Amino acid sequence: MTEAIVYERIGDIAVLSAQNPPVNALSIDMRRGLLAGIERAEEEGARAVLIYGEGRTYFAGADIREFGKPMVAPVLPDLCNRIEATKLIVVSALHGTALGGGLEVALSSHYRIAVPGAKMGLPEVHLGVIPGAGGTQRLPRIAGIDAALEMITTGRPISAADALNKGVIDRVAEGSPREIGLAYTRELLEQGAPRRPVCYMPLPDPVDFDDTYEKVLARGRGQLSPAIAVRAVQAAWEAESFLDGVRQERELFMQLMETDQRQGLIHAFFSERAVSKLPELTEVTPRDIASMGVIGGGTMGAGIATTALLSGLSVVLVERDDDASAAARDRIEGNLKGALKRGKVDQAQLESMTVEALTIATDYADLSEVDLVVEAVFEDMAVKREVFAALDAHCRPGAILASNTSYLDINEIAAATSRPQDVIGLHFFSPAHVMKLLEVVVADQTAPEVVASGFALGKRLKKISVRSGVCDGFIGNRIMNSYRRAADYMVLDGASPYQIDKVMTEFGFAMGPFAVADLAGLDIGWAARKRRAPTRNPRERVVQFSDMLCEGGDFGQKTGKGFYAYEAGKRGGSANPQVAEYIKRDQRDQSVTPKSFSNEDILRRYMCAMVNEAAKVVGEGVARRPLDVDMVLLFGYGFPRFWGGPLKWADLQGPAAILDDIRRYAKEDAFFWRPAPLLEQLVNEGRIFDDLNREVT
Ligand code: 3HC
Numbered sequence: 001m002t003e004a005i006v007y008e009r010i011g012d013i014a015v016l017s018a019q020n021p022p023v024n025a026l027s028i029d030m031r032r033g034l035l036a037g038i039e040r041a042e043e044e045g046a047r048a049v050l051i052y053g054e055g056r057t058y059f060a061g062a063d064i065r066e067f068g069k070p071m072v073a074p075v076l077p078d079l080c081n082r083i084e085a086t087k088l089i090v091v092s093a094l095h096g097t098a099l100g101g102g103l104e105v106a107l108s109s110h111y112r113i114a115v116p117g118a119k120m121g122l123p124e125v126h127l128g129v130i131p132g133a134g135g136t137q138r139l140p141r142i143a144g145i146d147a148a149l150e151m152i153t154t155g156r157p158i159s160a161a162d163a164l165n166k167g168v169i170d171r172v173a174e175g176s177p178r179e180i181g182l183a184y185t186r187e188l189l190e191q192g193a194p195r196r197p198v199c200y201m202p203l204p205d206p207v208d209f210d211d212t213y214e215k216v217l218a219r220g221r222g223q224l225s226p227a228i229a230v231r232a233v234q235a236a237w238e239a240e241s242f243l244d245g246v247r248q249e250r251e252l253f254m255q256l257m258e259t260d261q262r263q264g265l266i267h268a269f270f271s272e273r274a275v276s277k278l279p280e281l282t283e284v285t286p287r288d289i290a291s292m293g294v295i296g297g298g299t300m301g302a303g304i305a306t307t308a309l310l311s312g313l314s315v316v317l318v319e320r321d322d323d324a325s326a327a328a329r330d331r332i333e334g335n336l337k338g339a340l341k342r343g344k345v346d347q348a349q350l351e352s353m354t355v356e357a358l359t360i361a362t363d364y365a366d367l368s369e370v371d372l373v374v375e376a377v378f379e380d381m382a383v384k385r386e387v388f389a390a391l392d393a394h395c396r397p398g399a400i401l402a403s404n405t406s407y408l409d410i411n412e413i414a415a416a417t418s419r420p421q422d423v424i425g426l427h428f429f430s431p432a433h434v435m436k437l438l439e440v441v442v443a444d445q446t447a448p449e450v451v452a453s454g455f456a457l458g459k460r461l462k463k464i465s466v467r468s469g470v471c472d473g474f475i476g477n478r479i480m481n482s483y484r485r486a487a488d489y490m491v492l493d494g495a496s497p498y499q500i501d502k503v504m505t506e507f508g509f510a511m512g513p514f515a516v517a518d519l520a521g522l523d524i525g526w527a528a529r530k531r532r533a534p535t536r537n538p539r540e541r542v543v544q545f546s547d548m549l550c551e552g553g554d555f556g557q558k559t560g561k562g563f564y565a566y567e568a569g570k571r572g573g574s575a576n577p578q579v580a581e582y583i584k585r586d587q588r589d590q591s592v593t594p595k596s597f598s599n600e601d602i603l604r605r606y607m608c609a610m611v612n613e614a615a616k617v618v619g620e621g622v623a624r625r626p627l628d629v630d631m632v633l634l635f636g637y638g639f640p641r642f643w644g645g646p647l648k649w650a651d652l653q654g655p656a657a658i659l660d661d662i663r664r665y666a667k668e669d670a671f672f673w674r675p676a677p678l679l680e681q682l683v684n685e686g687r688i689f690d691d692l693n694r695e696v697t
Pocket residue numbers: 022023025060061062063064065076097099100101102104123124127130131132133135270273274
């Protein structure tokens with residue numbers, strides 16, 4: 001017996017309790033313990049086995065840390081088959097999250113009971129694999145083909161009530177898993193209930209698997225695992241026997257284990273959890289934040305106020321005048337009504353948020369009691385400095401003063417106050433009540449407890465918070481500017497914006513860069529280009545076609561036209577014919593002879609620009625670790641999760657190959673394609689970006 005599984009005899013019942021905090025992952029010790037427990041129960045002549053988890057959950061799945069390493073016996077599918085085959089009655093009592101291999105152990109048991117709050121699911125596709133211990137073979141037999149395909153291909157967990165409905169579990173009962181499990185097992189023994197292996201249950205009628213496969217593949221936007229999962233389910237019908245089906249499922253599981261997508265998704269899983277763990281903050285206590293001020297109720301201010309209200313904070317929003325205040329209230333109420341529609345809040349909560357928790361004012365004096373203020377006024381340094389001077393005058397000592405600026409220097413903003421230690425950047429993404437990313441921008445004098453408070457606030461708002469240093473655009477917008485420029489240069493040199501958008505959506509982005517620019521508003525980039533023009537290096541290539549669009553009043557979706565032309569009520573747009581004319585004019589003005597680009601070349605240049613700037617951002621210390629950059633791009637810019645992030649992608653391609661390409665592009669434009677010193681260093685040392693993630697803990 002191992003310590004991870006504790007064996008106990010209570011009368012006729014052998015009780016196997018999992019003790020592997022925090023989530024009872026099915027590590028090798030757990031698997032050995034379960035196998036030994038079944039064998040000992042058989043040897044000792046027990047009549048039944050009860051399996052449950054101590055702590056917060058039943059098994060939450062295979063131990064993901066073992067992925068990519070050699071498998072050690074007993075492997076999970078064999079263990080599940082062994083559990084199912086025992087002559088004793090096996091009962092699993094579920095609480096917490098019975099996920100992946102955890103649910104597969106439960107499905108190998110003969111009976112299942114759960115507490116009302118338990119959740120269960122097969123989320124393997126989110127890790128780039130499929131259920132690999134019989135899940136695709138047993139679930140259709142027990143829950144039917146539609147429910148099984150839904151659970152397996154989406155990875156979404158279901159509630160205990162839903163599971164009962166679908167036949168995944170036999171009973172729901174209040175109590176601890178140990179209590180309800182023992183009571184149920186005793187009852188089954190008293191009734192003389194038979195063993196009930198799922199493998200003997202008949203299969204339901206099959207579906208058209210080829211059709212399902214195609215649909216799931218299309219939905220995955222390049223992600224393979226959900227579609228492969230369909231093939232694994234299909235094997236249940238085509239296999240020679242149940243065990244042959246399990247074997248075929250395992251083969252597909254092992255093939256996916258070898259893929260880049262599996263590596264990317266596992267990287268995303270662990271990085272998402274590592275990103276807000278900063279060693280320097282472990283001993284720092286954040287300040288209490290119960291109320292929040294917001295300055296400006298435009299797109300961002302209203303979104304920030306909404307996310308704060310939804311997380312239970314009270315909000316005082318300050319606008320310029322009554323009209324702007326009324327518009328801000330409308331925006332917030334509109335956002336909250338959206339949340340009501342999606343079932344995130346009920347009518348009573350909505351009313352309490354808009355009536356009791358929200359104050360809209362035009363006087364800074366109303367901010368005298370708040371714990372933290374986020375400024376979201378126009379992107380103009382003079383306006384921001386004025387606002388911060390006013391905040392300095394009106395906010396109580398110890399209040400945190402934050403700016404949501406996209407690009408501006410937080411140090412300069414902090415200098416407008418007498419308390420730069422309390423000033424920080426909190427860069428939300430639009431729409432702020434939907435987007436998960438929060439960049440916590442640390443200025444030169446920001447106090448550690450103010451940084452800790454930024455992270456604590458992010459956690460409360462359910463954001464993924466990433467630390468950034470100060471620079472033009474911080475981590476995300478700075479990198480975006482670089483790959484956007486690469487895209488613009490390709491257009492000037494002959495690629496079409498629509499070809500680029502198509503290549504990038506095929507890579508896995510939800511939208512291409514030109515469609516994104518239309519959505520965000522072309523005027524934002526236009527203003528930034530004008531702001532930078534006086535200090536621009538004369539060696540920098542400058543494209544004009546975007547400015548031509550803006551000069552004509554076409555700012556993208558909000559004006560009905562940009563790179564695409566939009567029709568009211570229709571999703572997406574069609575190519576705006578004026579764009580081709582502007583591009584031609586730009587090429588003529590700059591004496592550029594257009595050439596054609598292959599899809600592969602477009603992808604490579606776009607990604608090399610992203611990786612190169614990301615490496616500069618890490619090398620300069622703006623981002624602490626490569627994984628910080630990866631999470632910014634994943635949660636703020638729609639980077640395909642199955643690639644793990646741009647620097648994980650770079651590791652998978654090999655940093656040396658990327659540096660070679662950058663040096664080749666530099667022959668055309670040596671100014672833009674200056675290799676990042678960190679990239680050169682890694683290549684010289686034969687290392688990859690992920691090595692740096694492991695160095696900083
Ligand atoms: N293996 C190893 N470690 C795991 C793990 C797993 N399956 N699941 C969670 N952990 C770790 C996390 O990395 C974290 O570690 P840290 O404290 O060092 O950062 C710790 O456990 C706590 O996890 P969370 O912070 O995520 O805790 P939450 O309470 O927010 O969430 C959870 C708990 C819902 C279980 C969530 O962790 C989760 O979704 N885990 C993954 C579940 C999963 O995907 N299971 C399937 C695995 S694949 C499989 O089973 C293959 C099989 O078919 C053969």
